[in-house]
Amino acid sequence: MKAVCCVCEADVTVPEDCCEGELVICPDCGTELEVVSLEPLTLEEAPQVQEDWGE
Numbered sequence: 001m002k003a004v005c006c007v008c009e010a011d012v013t014v015p016e017d018c019c020e021g022e023l024v025i026c027p028d029c030g031t032e033l034e035v036v037s038l039e040p041l042t043l044e045e046a047p048q049v050q051e052d053w054g055e
């Protein structure tokens with residue numbers, strides 16, 4: 001499946017069996033994108049929360 005990066009509008013390939021909430025990386029701009037909808041396939045920029053998982 002293909003979706004459009006919401007940041008740079010490049011084509012992003014999404015696995016056929018992906019589900020909502022899955023993360024994909026845009027090959028063009030490197031942004032982490034979250035699958036927010038499957039019908040239609042929609043990507044949004046994933047929140048940067050890595051630092052929140054620490055102690």
Ligand SMILES: [Zn+2]
Binds near residue numbers: 007008010026028030
């Ligand atoms: Zn992009």
